[in-house]
Amino acid sequence: MTTTPPTPSITRAIRGRVLHFLHDPQFHEDAYQYWEDGLLLVTAGRIVAAGDYTSLASRIPADAEVIDHRGKLIVPGFIDTHVHYPQTDIIASPSPGLLHWLDTYTFPEERRFAEPEYARAVAGFFTDELLRNGTTSAVVWSTVHKASADALFAESEQRNLRMITGKVMMDRNCPEFLRDTAETGARDSADLLSRWHNKGRLAYAITPRFAPTSTEAQLAACGELAKAYPDAFIQTHVAENRDEVKWVAELFPDARSYLDVYDRYGLLRPGAFYGHAIYLDQDDRRRLADSGAAVAHCPTSNLFLGSGFYDFHQSDANRLNVTLATDVGGGTSFSMFRTMNAAHKVARMGGYHLTALRMFYLATRAAAEALGWSNRIGSFSEGCEADFIVLDPQATPLIARRSGRSETLEEQLFAFAMLGDDRVIDSVYVMGEAVQVPIV
Ligand code: GUN
Numbered sequence: 001m002t003t004t005p006p007t008p009s010i011t012r013a014i015r016g017r018v019l020h021f022l023h024d025p026q027f028h029e030d031a032y033q034y035w036e037d038g039l040l041l042v043t044a045g046r047i048v049a050a051g052d053y054t055s056l057a058s059r060i061p062a063d064a065e066v067i068d069h070r071g072k073l074i075v076p077g078f079i080d081t082h083v084h085y086p087q088t089d090i091i092a093s094p095s096p097g098l099l100h101w102l103d104t105y106t107f108p109e110e111r112r113f114a115e116p117e118y119a120r121a122v123a124g125f126f127t128d129e130l131l132r133n134g135t136t137s138a139v140v141w142s143t144v145h146k147a148s149a150d151a152l153f154a155e156s157e158q159r160n161l162r163m164i165t166g167k168v169m170m171d172r173n174c175p176e177f178l179r180d181t182a183e184t185g186a187r188d189s190a191d192l193l194s195r196w197h198n199k200g201r202l203a204y205a206i207t208p209r210f211a212p213t214s215t216e217a218q219l220a221a222c223g224e225l226a227k228a229y230p231d232a233f234i235q236t237h238v239a240e241n242r243d244e245v246k247w248v249a250e251l252f253p254d255a256r257s258y259l260d261v262y263d264r265y266g267l268l269r270p271g272a273f274y275g276h277a278i279y280l281d282q283d284d285r286r287r288l289a290d291s292g293a294a295v296a297h298c299p300t301s302n303l304f305l306g307s308g309f310y311d312f313h314q315s316d317a318n319r320l321n322v323t324l325a326t327d328v329g330g331g332t333s334f335s336m337f338r339t340m341n342a343a344h345k346v347a348r349m350g351g352y353h354l355t356a357l358r359m360f361y362l363a364t365r366a367a368a369e370a371l372g373w374s375n376r377i378g379s380f381s382e383g384c385e386a387d388f389i390v391l392d393p394q395a396t397p398l399i400a401r402r403s404g405r406s407e408t409l410e411e412q413l414f415a416f417a418m419l420g421d422d423r424v425i426d427s428v429y430v431m432g433e434a435v436q437v438p439i440v
């Protein structure tokens, strides 16, 4: 044990097996740090240090709270980069595919978010459900209604979460009751931006639903907004489904590709999240990589709606900024473990082995990097906000048995990824404070 004197400002020390990532394990040798008997030192909601218990213990002041999670694994809170909160109550709706599913379940449900009290109630349940699943940050979709974004921001603020959302913009090819216009969509978005963007831990995403539901005028307005707010996030869908891709080609005959529609309006840049990105060609992938935009890979949704398989070989060959997302309610689970499970199998179908280490990286640091927030969340680097979760290798009898046989970190993480769900989440901390996760 070293003799470093206690650091007086440290208020909390959390002991357990500690893992976080510095780089992508697919491309770097020393991509992660792991301490079997590890310690996190926290002050004022931020990480002061992470390391070996023996080398850090002397820095714990006598009056600090020491929390013992030995035997459990502490990792940064998960970051879900594409999830629709208004679709919480229509998750698992049977449908033959995306466009039918949108018309039959999604749009009628989203209509209800015109009612602020309804929006607030669902937003509250949704944020608790994220936390119950160990997701401490997310890039969230609201509906076309301004009040729906207000509701999600308010519920996130109440829980002190680092969250992003935006009001959906769509001015054609959708029911009248969900339609804005190029003008009102831009005005409402600008109003929300002025009130919520960078307010505490919150930030705004400019949110055109997808190319088919926006006129050229609206896409141009999105581009103008993006220019006016250079640090705003952007989120949309791209190349998710074959019928949708065909439709976009008909609607935008001059565009080189679906992705090119967005590019023409200045919507490809760092901080832009493109959901699905299945049907891309080589030029699209190169352009995506060069632009610094990110892919939100949504494997449970892509399987559920029969949309297709994300190509990890091509993704890696072009060094795409890929992240992991649930896409609830097209996606079938709030759990990032279930999402990893599906991601692994989708990759396998393409002859690609997606390791558990990589999947944990994708669900934490990769998302933080894509957000430009790697100095804030997604790892235990000094100064990061102390959002972290505690995973229980004994969570269920079967997980306990498999954990008992795990000889490597990869095997333990893989057991979580293949067998895990909300039951694995033992505790959740937000800004260093334990969250009372409601047990439903
Ligand atoms: N494309 C346009 N809107 C949606 C949506 O709500 N979910 C999914 N999965 N794809 C979409």
Ligand code: ZN
Binding pocket: 082, 084, 237, 275, 327, 330
């Ligand atoms: Zn989506």
